[in-house]
Amino acid sequence: MAEPKPVSPETRNFLLSVGTGTLDWCMQCGFCTAVCPWRLAGGRLGTYFNIRRIQRLAQLGVEGFDDEEALFACTTCALCEAHCPRRVEIVANIRALRGILVEAGFVPQHLDPIISSLYANGNPWSGPRARRLDWARDLRLPRFERDTEYLLFVCCTSCYDPRSQRIARSVVRLLDSAGVSFGVIGTEESCCGDVADKVGAGEAFRQLALSNIRLFQSKGVRRIVTTSPHCFVAFRDRYPALGGEFEVFHYTEVLLERVRHGALGFARRLSERVAYHDPCYLGRHGGVFDAPRELLGVVLTAPLVELAWVREVSHCCGSGGGRLWAETPKGQRLGELRVSDALARGARVLTTACPYCVMTLEADCFGLGQQENLQILELGELLASCCI
């Protein structure tokens, strides 16, 4: 039998004071754990990561809520939150519990280089700040000026990762074709901080956010369009508390508005069977479900293939909340479930609108040996291929 563990009101009160304020709303129904996508992945985390249990231990101040492997397994996909009958802010609780470890210096090994690089380089990829605009080497990229309507904020991943750079280039091409007034600031930009925020590196997040807010304000930015849903949600939902009030859009929203006004058209239609994966941060976190689908509706000749879990209950690719940098054994990855589902529905292309999802799904598609059967495309890439 397991050894009894003492309940600690002091610990419990401490946890409530650092941002797990909604913990007590939890009535331990277990819906969160039942819907968690890790259940379906079948690996160790499928049983080891139990979000209801973590919250129970924290409610009681019983040791174990700080178990690194369990606590950092969460992808912050928020599917649990979408189902919670008491509206417990589970992702915020996870963030606060992680924060206790990380701010005390107990950073999980795989996140150490990421957080260090956020401090040192202003991006998680150890990329030199001076090379932040390398993705646009041969593009005529407009600079943000006072009379520019949108600041185009490109995710660090699409600045530095060679595969992901294609996403940024496609979005630029689309915004350009649509006649949107946009520009970039460039090397002074720092990471939006979403990854720092979600892994509990609160101080890193605060520094990155404040540096961006000061920069944006000094340049006169009012509207921001992002390539990544993670930046979108960070700017929209997390920056106002730090004094950064901007109108924030994901690029799919801006493009759709242009399409509706007839300012953006596509010369080519695609006849392939295309499925769309809702990124958690664009969908559940960001509330944008329709814009990508409507854009796809314009360029696809066949109906969009909908996966088993879509929109508000879509399943995660597995790479939110810092998991992009964690290793999950092959055969136990959430992205494999998405790839398999798309294949089972006869899709030839799986498109999505997030650089993390693209990176993950592509690796998992190759891992499953299905790269000949299913192409992973970012939505911007797919749309840009339909421009003249």
Next chain:
Amino acid sequence: MAVLVFAELENGKVGRNALEVLGGARSVADKLKMEVLCCVLDGDGGQRTGELGQAGADRVIVVKVATANPSDPESYLAALAETCTGIRPVLIMFAGTPVGRQLAPRVAHRLSYGIVTDCLSIRVADDGREILLTRPIYGGKVHAVFAAREGQVITVRPRALRPLEHPYRADPQVDYVEATPRGGQPRTRVVEVHKETESGVKLEEAKVVVAGGRGIGGPEPFAMLEELAGLLGGAVGGSRAAVDAGWLPATRQIGLTGKIVSPDLYVAVAISGSSQHMAGVANSRVIVGINIDPEAPIFHSAHLGVVEDYREFVPVLIEKIKSAKAC
């Protein structure tokens, strides 16, 4: 006053770790005009006193504990702490090995000493009164220097200090301390020891790393990379894609979610060069990319790029190295 080193033997021999810590202790003790005492467990340790003297010890204290098991620090912790209490050294040094890392904080607590772990360097301040200890903080981005006046325990990172270049003395004074084993059940026991079976050079320590990626196409061609690595005295690794494909074991994965390497020479064969991978090799001195695709992103990061099918290029390279070696 003295500097005390706990010498942990490796397979019964005075290994590199003990030599490094003793070498470091010697240079500090010389500045402080102190003796270096070396504690060692009886058994193999009793046979090695001469070597410990050559490595830098003035005096070797052989601790005899009937039930001591070298790999279980708790079995001789009490005896070691008592020995230290009797001497009250200014500085107690352990190698940063699993055993050293378990002993150091326990000894520090028992003696009410301070502790600094993972030291990269150790020196005496100009005034000769403080010992300055450097260790990395913030994930290695910053080196912090701690000043110790008295009563300090430290662990030293392997390969951070240098062994003495010349033997110090062959005949150190040898004392024997007999400790009565404590009663009670040991609180931990070693259930099993898993030895990683890696042939050849360790990936993290290799000066040359040859790595293969998705473009290798299968497990067989890795034999060619093994041969190249062997000629260069290096180790073979691979990208996440190569490991996912089952061509290499996960212990050979290089990149952010695998091993982070910083060799003098990194040869990336048929690796496209995702940021995930490149961030794991960014500190390599020279990166050579071999890829058939001139557009491959690896060429943005590589110092030297070879646009060629590796199947054509690597065998030629191997032959050239062989003939150069034969000259």
